[in-house]
Amino acid sequence: MKQEDDLRKPTTMRFSLFWIGLCSGLAGVGGCAKDSFVARRAAYLSIDSIGMVTDYIAEGTASHRITTLWTEVNNENQGVYELPALFPVLVEGTQSIRFDAGINENGTSSTRSIHSFLEPILSSADFAPGDTVRLGTLNTRYRSNATVLKVEDFEGVGLNLVASTRSDTLLYRTSDSALVFPFPGEPGTQSGVAYLSDADVLFEVLTADAYFLPIAQPVFLELNYWTEIPLVVGLEIRTAAQTIQANTATINPNSGWNKIYINLQSEVSGYPGAIDYKIFLGGLNFEGRGAKRVLIDNLKLVF
DSSP, X not given: XXXXXXXXXXXXXXHHHHHHHHHHHTGGGTTTOGGXXXXXXXXXXXXXXXXXXXXXXXXXXXXXXXXXXXXXXXXXXXXXXXXXXXXXXXXXXXXXXXXXXXXEBTTXXXXXXXXXXXXXXXXXXXXOTTOEEEOOEEEEXXXXXXXXXXXXXXXXXXXXXXXXXXXXXXXXXXXXXXXXXXXXXXXOOOEEEEEEOSSSEEEEEEESSOBOOOXXXXXXXEEEEEESSOEEEEEEEEOSSOEEEEEEEEEOOOSSOEEEEEEOHHHHHTOTTXXXXXXXXXXXXXXXXXXXXXXXXXXXEEO
């Protein structure tokens, strides 16, 4: 009967008795002082934007599409945040901060990752509960041990992107200010353009140069684009026995200049005995869809 009476006691009473017993048992290790259950006030960290710094002659444009920051404070992970960012941190005093620049591989948000060839951004700040540390704009750059190969920026003599034998149209330079990729402070005055008539037209270009690319590590193709048709991007892989065209990513049509990071690692590593690799881009326009245009610029390989 006593057992049934105990079970009928109000839940709040049994809950209180539980904590009294628990705190008594913990008396030797600090107990359950009231202050132990008071929530800590957070400090806040604010970042407005991020920029790139490059050696334009050697590394090409500083344009980027960094979408997220992977954050550590005092070597503890604080999460991944889209920019601009404002988030709480449960620390006080002077703390070290590390940010790693995040990108959407192959243009999709489902494959967010750290760009492994960009320098981490290191800083420190003094945190106080309730205060906001404002870091404004942060800058990153390519790592000193990264290889950055300028594939085509349309500013030199000749073109490293040439039409394939089955392409129905060519790639030209344009200096039309309404079409050229703009980036403040950089001297670029030309971009690549292809025009596709209102017919069944294949556009396909590949690099005149062939490249030797490392296996089993990321290999990024970076490029700016503005396309009115879907574009397939990939590698033409030359082996001792054959030449293979391996598609990597599809770029969807858009309404203005954008940037994409295409990871070629799977295609490179899938053919470890390859002699060399060429980059290709291609797309189709079908009759009845109207004339279309493709604009590209600032292609480079980073590994």
